[in-house]
Amino acid sequence: MSSSGNLLEVRDLKMHFPVREGIFMRASKFNKAVDGVSFSIAPGETLGLVGESGCGKSTLGRCITRLYKPTSGQILFQDQDISTISPRALKPVRREIQMIFQDPMESLNSRHTVGEILVEPLVVQGIGNSASRHKRVAELLDLVGLPARSVTRYPFEFSGGQRQRIGIARSIALNPKLIVCDEPVSALDVSIQSQILNLLIDLQQELKLSYLFIAHDLAVVKHISDRIAIMYLGKIVETGPGESIYRDPQHPYTKSLISAIPVPDPHHRRGRVVLRGDVPSPINPPSGCSFHTRCPYATGICSQQTPVLMNHPGSHKEVMAACHHIGAPAPL
Amino acid sequence: MTPMTSTARPILQLNNLITEFDTDEGRVRAVDGVSFSVNAGETLGIVGESGCGKSVTAQSIMRLLPQPMGQIVGGEILFDGQDLVSLPLEQMRRIRGAKIGMVFQEPMTALNPVHTIGRQLAEVLLLHKKITRNEALRQSVDMLDKVGIPSPDIRVGEYPHQLSGGMRQRVVIAMALACEPKLLIADEPTTALDVTIQAQILELISDLQRDMGMAVILITHDLGVIAETSKNVVVMYAGKVAEQGTVYEVFDNPSHPYTQGLLASIPRLDTPPKAKLAIIPGMVPGLLDLPVGCRFENRCAHRRDTCLAAPPPIEHISDTHRLSCYRWREIAPVRLNTGGSAT
Numbered sequence: 001m002s003s004s005g006n007l008l009e010v011r012d013l014k015m016h017f018p019v020r021e022g023i024f025m026r027a028s029k030f031n032k033a034v035d036g037v038s039f040s041i042a043p044g045e046t047l048g049l050v051g052e053s054g055c056g057k058s059t060l061g062r063c064i065t066r067l068y069k070p071t072s073g074q075i076l077f078q079d080q081d082i083s084t085i086s087p088r089a090l091k092p093v094r095r096e097i098q099m100i101f102q103d104p105m106e107s108l109n110s111r112h113t114v115g116e117i118l119v120e121p122l123v124v125q126g127i128g129n130s131a132s133r134h135k136r137v138a139e140l141l142d143l144v145g146l147p148a149r150s151v152t153r154y155p156f157e158f159s160g161g162q163r164q165r166i167g168i169a170r171s172i173a174l175n176p177k178l179i180v181c182d183e184p185v186s187a188l189d190v191s192i193q194s195q196i197l198n199l200l201i202d203l204q205q206e207l208k209l210s211y212l213f214i215a216h217d218l219a220v221v222k223h224i225s226d227r228i229a230i231m232y233l234g235k236i237v238e239t240g241p242g243e244s245i246y247r248d249p250q251h252p253y254t255k256s257l258i259s260a261i262p263v264p265d266p267h268h269r270r271g272r273v274v275l276r277g278d279v280p281s282p283i284n285p286p287s288g289c290s291f292h293t294r295c296p297y298a299t300g301i302c303s304q305q306t307p308v309l310m311n312h313p314g315s316h317k318e319v320m321a322a323c324h325h326i327g328a329p330a331p332l
Numbered sequence: 333m334t335p336m337t338s339t340a341r342p343i344l345q346l347n348n349l350i351t352e353f354d355t356d357e358g359r360v361r362a363v364d365g366v367s368f369s370v371n372a373g374e375t376l377g378i379v380g381e382s383g384c385g386k387s388v389t390a391q392s393i394m395r396l397l398p399q400p401m402g403q404i405v406g407g408e409i410l411f412d413g414q415d416l417v418s419l420p421l422e423q424m425r426r427i428r429g430a431k432i433g434m435v436f437q438e439p440m441t442a443l444n445p446v447h448t449i450g451r452q453l454a455e456v457l458l459l460h461k462k463i464t465r466n467e468a469l470r471q472s473v474d475m476l477d478k479v480g481i482p483s484p485d486i487r488v489g490e491y492p493h494q495l496s497g498g499m500r501q502r503v504v505i506a507m508a509l510a511c512e513p514k515l516l517i518a519d520e521p522t523t524a525l526d527v528t529i530q531a532q533i534l535e536l537i538s539d540l541q542r543d544m545g546m547a548v549i550l551i552t553h554d555l556g557v558i559a560e561t562s563k564n565v566v567v568m569y570a571g572k573v574a575e576q577g578t579v580y581e582v583f584d585n586p587s588h589p590y591t592q593g594l595l596a597s598i599p600r601l602d603t604p605p606k607a608k609l610a611i612i613p614g615m616v617p618g619l620l621d622l623p624v625g626c627r628f629e630n631r632c633a634h635r636r637d638t639c640l641a642a643p644p645p646i647e648h649i650s651d652t653h654r655l656s657c658y659r660w661r662e663i664a665p666v667r668l669n670t671g672g673s674a675t
Binding site: 052053159160161189190191192193194195197198201216217218219220222223224225226242243246256257258259260261262263264265266267268272274275276278279 | 601
C-alpha cells in the first residue's frame with residue numbers, strides 16, 4: 001500500500017505520439033493525446049473517466065496498463081513507479097493491473113475455447129498446476145455467471161453480453177487489484193448493459209477491486225464511479241465526486257456535456273448549452289485553455305494562460321476544475 | 333406549412349407489415365405485424381434493441397431490403413395514400429430521395445469517398461429536379477449552409493474524408509433533405525457521434541423539420557433521444573410491437589413488462605451511484621426459434637401458462653396507447669419519471 005493510502009497515483013502523465021511526415025518520416029509534430037494528467041485511485045475505489053472521442057481517455061488507460069510507454073510523468077502503483085520499467089520488471093505488475101476492452105469479439109482469441117482463454121493468464125504467470133487451474137477456470141465462470149459447460153465452447157458461440165462476461169472472467173483470473181475498463185458496456189444493448197454493470201459492481205465488492213472506468217456515457221460512468229474525471233483534449237478539466245459534479249458542475253465543458261445527455265423522461269425540459277463546432281485536433285491544440293474555441297464564457301485570458309486544475313471557492317471541497325471563469329455570470 | 337394542415341392526416345401509415353428473410357437455416361420473419369402512422373410535421377420514434385426489426389421496418393418502407401433474401405410478404409405501407417408495397421420499382425425510385433429522405437448511422441458509408449461533397453449533393457438534385465448543373469451546384473451550397481456547415485462555398489469542393497464525423501452527418505442530412513421530402517427516415521443518425529455533436533444534429537433535424545413541415549421517423553436504441561424528440565413511440569421486441577403510444581403514455585405509464593424493464597435498466601444521472609440496476613434476465617430469442625406464445629415470455633417475470641400458448645393480441649389502453657401483453661391489467665404500473673424534473 002502506498003504511503004498516501006492510494007493504490008494508484010498518476011503524476012503529470014504525458015503521452016505524445018510523434019506524427020511522422022515527409023519522405024524521411026521525421027517526427028515534426030506531436031499528437032498530445034495525454035498532456036499532463038494527474039489523479040489517484042484508492043483501494044476498492046472506482047474512478048470514472050469521461051470524455052468525447054479523441055480526448056485521450058483510452059490512451060490514458062493504455063498508459064496505466066503499460067500497453068504504451070508514456071512520454072513523461074509518473075505512474076505510481078503501490079508506490080512503485082511503473083512508467084518506465086522494463087518488460088521483465090513489468091511481468092509481476094501485470095498480475096495486479098488488468099484490462100477489459102470494449103469489443104470482446106476483438107479482444108478474445110476466436111480460435112481458443114473459453115477454457116483456453118481463461119487458463120492462459122494462469123499459465124503465463126506460472127500459477128498452480130493443471131488441476132488447480134481447471135478448478136480456477138470453473139470458479140471464474142461461476143463468478144461471472146456463465147454455465148460451467150462454456151469451457152469447451154468458442155467465443156463466437158456467445159452473445160455480446162456473454163462475451164463481455166468472458167472478458168471480465170479473464171481480467172479477474174489473476175486476482176488483480178486494479179482493472180482498467182475501457183468502454184466495457186458501450187457495444188451492448190441497454191438490457192444487457194445493466195447486467196454487466198451490476199456484475200462489475202458485485203465483483204468489486206466481492207474481490208475488493210479498484211476500477212479505472214473509461215466511457216463516453218456520463219450516466220453510465222456516474223452510476224458505477226465513486227469519483228469522476230472529465231477529460232478534454234488530453235487534460236482533466238474537472239474532477240470530484242460524481243454526485244457533486246452532476247448536481248453542481250463547475251467547468252463550462254462539464255456543464256455542456258451534462259446538458260447534452262438526452263434524458264429518458266419526456267417531461268424533462270432543459271436549458272441546453274449546445275456547443276458549437278468540433279473538438280480541435282490534439283496535434284495542434286488551441287493555446288491557453290484548450291476549450292476556449294468552443295467555450296461560451298471565453299475571454300482574452302483563456303487563449304493566453306492555461307488554467308490550473310484546482311478547487312474553487314463555493315464548490316464542493318473535493319471538486320477541482322481548470323477554468324479562469326468559474327463563478328462568472330452566464331454569458332448572453 | 334401551418335400547424336392546421338400539418339396534423340390533418342398521416343403522411344405514412346403502416347398496416348400489419350410483415351417482412352421475411354431467407355437465410356441458410358430457413359425463412360425468418362424479421363418484422364411481424366407492425367402498424368403505426370406518422371403525421372406531417374411530427375416525429376415518430378422506433379426504439380428497440382439489436383435484432384428487434386426496427387431497421388428492417390425502415391428498409392421495408394424504402395423498399396431497400398437486401399435482395400433477393402428480403403421480402404415484404406404482407407401488409408400495407410401507405411405513403412400519401414399510395415401503397416408502396418405494390419409500387420413498381422421505377423416509381424419507387426422517384427419517391428426515394430425526393431419524397432422520402434434517409435439518413436443512416438455511419439455517414440462515411442453513405443457518402444462516396446471519391447466524389448466531392450458538391451458533386452454528391454448535386455447528383456441528388458439533378459436526379460429528381462429539372463435544373464441545370466450550375467443551378468444544382470448553387471442549391472447544394474445553399475443546402476450546406478442550411479445544415480450549418482461553415483464556409484459552404486469552400487466545403488462544397490471537398491471530399492468526405494476532409495470532414496469530421498459530425499460535419500459528414502450534416503452533409504448526409506443535406507443530401508436527404510435536398511429535395512424537401514415529406515418524410516425523413518433517420519436510422520440511428522447520432523449513434524456514432526459524441527453527445528455534444530449528437531445534441532447539435534438532433535437540434536438541426538428538429539429545426540429543419542419545423543421549417544419544412546416534414547414527418548420524421550427516428551430509429552434509435554436510445555430512450556433518451558426518443559423522449560426528447562418524438563411525439564409518438566413504438567417499442568419493438570423480436571420483430572413485433574410490444575407497446576406504442578405517445579411518449580407521455582409510454583414513458584409515464586409503461587405497461588408492457590419489456591418497456592418497464594427497458595426503462596428501469598438504464599442508469600440515470602439522478603439515481604444514486606452503485607445502486608443495483610433493474611435487469612432483464614436472459615437475452616432476445618433468435619428469429620429462427622421464436623417462442624410460440626409471447627416473444628418476451630422467456631425473460632418476463634410475469635409469465636403464466638397463458639403467455640406460452642399463443643401470441644398475445646393487441647389491446648388498447650387508450651386510443652393511442654396500445655400493447656400486446658396478456659397480463660398488463662394485473663401488472664403493477666411502474667413509475668420512473670418524476671415528472672418535470674429539470675436541471
